[in-house]
Amino acid sequence: MSMVRFVPVLLLAIAAALFPSSVHTIFLDTPIERQLGTVQKIFYFHVPLAWIMMLFGVVCGIAAGLQLRRHSRVAEAIAVASGEMVIVAGLAVLITGPIWGHASWGHAWTWDARQITTGLLWLVFVAYILVRRYGAAGSERLAAALAIFGAVDVPVIYYAVKIWKTTHPSTDTVGSLPSSMWTALWPALGALLATAVAIVWIRARQELTEMDLDDAWVDAEDLGAAKGEAT
Amino acid sequence: MNETNLPAANDDEYVAVEGLDTRSIECEAIFEAKAARKTASDYEHIVWAYGVLWSLFAIYGVMLWRRSQRLRADVDRLRTRIDQG
Numbered sequence: 001m002s003m004v005r006f007v008p009v010l011l012l013a014i015a016a017a018l019f020p021s022s023v024h025t026i027f028l029d030t031p032i033e034r035q036l037g038t039v040q041k042i043f044y045f046h047v048p049l050a051w052i053m054m055l056f057g058v059v060c061g062i063a064a065g066l067q068l069r070r071h072s073r074v075a076e077a078i079a080v081a082s083g084e085m086v087i088v089a090g091l092a093v094l095i096t097g098p099i100w101g102h103a104s105w106g107h108a109w110t111w112d113a114r115q116i117t118t119g120l121l122w123l124v125f126v127a128y129i130l131v132r133r134y135g136a137a138g139s140e141r142l143a144a145a146l147a148i149f150g151a152v153d154v155p156v157i158y159y160a161v162k163i164w165k166t167t168h169p170s171t172d173t174v175g176s177l178p179s180s181m182w183t184a185l186w187p188a189l190g191a192l193l194a195t196a197v198a199i200v201w202i203r204a205r206q207e208l209t210e211m212d213l214d215d216a217w218v219d220a221e222d223l224g225a226a227k228g229e230a231t
Numbered sequence: 232m233n234e235t236n237l238p239a240a241n242d243d244e245y246v247a248v249e250g251l252d253t254r255s256i257e258c259e260a261i262f263e264a265k266a267a268r269k270t271a272s273d274y275e276h277i278v279w280a281y282g283v284l285w286s287l288f289a290i291y292g293v294m295l296w297r298r299s300q301r302l303r304a305d306v307d308r309l310r311t312r313i314d315q316g
Contacts, residue, residue, distance in 0.1 A: 038273035042280045049284070088291045095287075096280040103276040195288065202295055209302055213309065220312055 011198035018191035022184070030184040039103040046096045047174065048189040050118070052196045053089040054154045056082040057121055060128070061151020064144040073211055074204075079147060081203035083128050085196055086150070090122035105167055112166035117157045124150040 026044045033040035063079035066072055097115070098108035109115060128146040131139050161168050177185070 038270055039276050041277055045281070045284055084291075088287055092284045092287050095283045099276050099280045099283070103273055199288075199291065199295065202299075206295070206298055206302060213302065213305055216309055220309060224312075 008198035008201040011194040011201070015191045015194040015198070018187050018194065022187035022191050025184045025187060030180055033181075036104050039100060042096055042100040044184050044188045045192065046093060046100060048185070048192045049089045049096070050093045050157075051189070052192055053086055053093055053118075053121070054157060056085040056089065056196065056200065057125065057154045058151045060086060060125065061148045061154075064128075064147035068141060068144040073208060077204040077207035077211070078200070079144075080129070080132055080207050081200040083125050083132070083147060084203060085200050086125040087122065087129060088199075089196065090118065090125065093118060094122060101167070110167045112168055113160035113164035114157060114166050114168040117153060117160050121150055121153045121157060124153065 022044070026041055030041070030044075032038055060079050060082035063075045063082060067075040067079055097118075101110065102108040124146055128143055128150060131143040131146060135143060160166060161170050
């Protein structure tokens with residue numbers, strides 16, 4: 001158990017080591033993309049963040065479903081932590097994307113299918129967190145339904161560029177990148193993923209501690225009331 | 232024509248250089264200025280994008296830290312309550 005506590009610390013240490021080398025590779029070792037120019041370097045963090053957003057969207061949907069079915073506290077904590085990570089990574093994607101689009105396409109927002117589905121995913125998870133935090137008793141079912149709906153939106157985001165005509169490039173573009181660009185993409189993905197998993201881990205532990213504390217307070221109040229009645 | 236076989240330049244004219252004409256030099260300067268503007272604009276966009284990205288994670292990190300402080304204070308309050316009976 002004590003070793004498990006150090007997992008987020010280890011992940012953050014890996015991320016701290018990877019980030020400087022990743023930035024160095026992106027800006028000094030990777031060639032400038034011929035058509036898009038220097039601004040294409042936003043890609044090395046924008047795309048991994050989008051993958052992380054989608055990954056935790058699915059994790060949140062599965063965990064929320066499990067929590068609803070098995071009333072598992074661990075699943076609930078993972079769902080809340082993953083939901084918050086979707087919001088953070090999603091906001092980063094929704095801001096860095098339009099910045100890149102403004103430079104490359106001349107428009108920050110083109111209302112293409114991938115942008116709309118990504119915006120929808122972000123709003124769904126904001127709704128999920130709001131319902132989890134401020135919803136009345138019994139709102140867990142609505143929250144879980146929102147998380148599952150959000151998870152279902154993930155493949156829609158992926159296939160949006162295949163189904164509809166969009167300004168985003170097709171899904172094959174990333175696969176056809178030259179090896180020099182992959183060399184820069186892997187460390188950026190590793191660093192961001194390690195950071196995201198560490199943050200979700202820490203947040204999930206906080207959520208579990210908060211649940212245990214709530215129970216402990218209720219027990220303490222009950223004990224106090226019982227003592228009062230006895231005297 | 233002078234000794235170098237180039238036409239003599241008047242005061243208000245460019246001196247012709249072999250292999251480069253005025254139009255090519257001006258075109259090149261226009262392209263260079265355009266490329267410089269594009270690179271400057273690209274760097275500005277990159278700084279904004281990376282700045283926003285790091286800021287978001289930093290803000291969320293601070294929120295997590297504040298939450299952990301609050302939980303620690305709550306544990307201490309509970310401990311005091313239990314000790315008091």
